[in-house]
Amino acid sequence: MSFTVFRWILWSAVVVLFTGLGSVVGLMFLQSASQRPITPVSSTGVADIGGEFTLVDDEGQRRTWSDFRGTPVALFFGFTNCPDVCPTTLGELSVLLDDLGPQGDDLQVVLLSGDPKRDTPERLNEYLQSFDPRIVGLTGAEEEVDRAFKVFKAYRAIVPLDSGNYTVDHPAGVYLFDRKGDFFGILDSHESKDVQRQKIERLLAI
Template sequence: MTLRTARRWLWVAVAVATGVFVGAAWTLPSSEHAPTADTSSATPIGGEFSLVDEDGKPRTWSDFRGGPVAVFFGFTHCPDICPTTLGELSVLLDALGAQADELQVVLISGDPERDTPEVLNAYLQSFDPRIVGLTGPEAEVDRAFSAFKAYRRKVPTGGGDYTIDHSAGIYLYDRNGGFAGTLDIHEDMEVRRKKVERLLSVEA
């Protein structure tokens, strides 16, 4: 077992051990920030942005056309939800086998002040290498969060430090960029896997 794989399973073990706490923290801050699966809505969930990935490469939402996408919002200083979710996504990608190569998993940081490409790159070493991290200027991060109807708020914790309160669901998009639903930590892993398999089975 490689160090990367060991870390993934460690995060899953943490998720199981702290399931009650994580389940409570997963809930979106309010219903107005929670997306629905109604793709006929006049206001699309998802849209254009200009960010950079963990290698410093410019990336836009259009770059992810052609394959299904799973989008998660978080930050590298997150003590629980973010590493647990990324660990579970890494295990899910493993479970999907060769199919997983078609799924693009994207983490958009809500903490661009601290999450430089270099920091994101180091952080993502603990997870599946197919997971892409995005960051950028505050204005572009705001634009991305707004486009995806996601929520973030900087919360001071004392001594000049802070945390980020943010939407924590995993948003699914089809090959054409259409919103296709969510994955929720309250769901069994098998349920989440079947959702992704259905998404992968839909042609453009």
């Protein structure tokens, strides 16, 4: 037998040996993996929006998120110097509350100001006189308002104006929460009034 043939036979044997070992190891790994307990992953199916805060309402009273438990909430982010979106949305919510009749008493509409520097409790109270009296305004110190916006996953940005004044960017939608404080959905400003009312009625029914 020539040396070349012998070397070829030797290498073939090595390849077969390692292939067999690989198959055995792979089989052992699969058997071990199949016997490992599977850790269940649980999900509530509820968006993680909302959480505890401490703010001041338009009557000067300290309020927390827990104070609203047991009542469905329609939460709107805005500020009293807002030129269009805020008064329009609050006006529409006032009409919606009126249209709901007695059911409207079971819905708490809240305006959370993104402009604590200018929106004192007194200023909020004066501003809300133009809307349904059941609407509650919330404000607070800068850090308190900042935390509240963060727990609701809502953006807030101070935007300087050429006049030297400023405006505040904030979400345009109304956030809905059920009686347990869980996120329910959003009233989008582009939705029809019928669609918005149906959402509110479903919220009140649970």
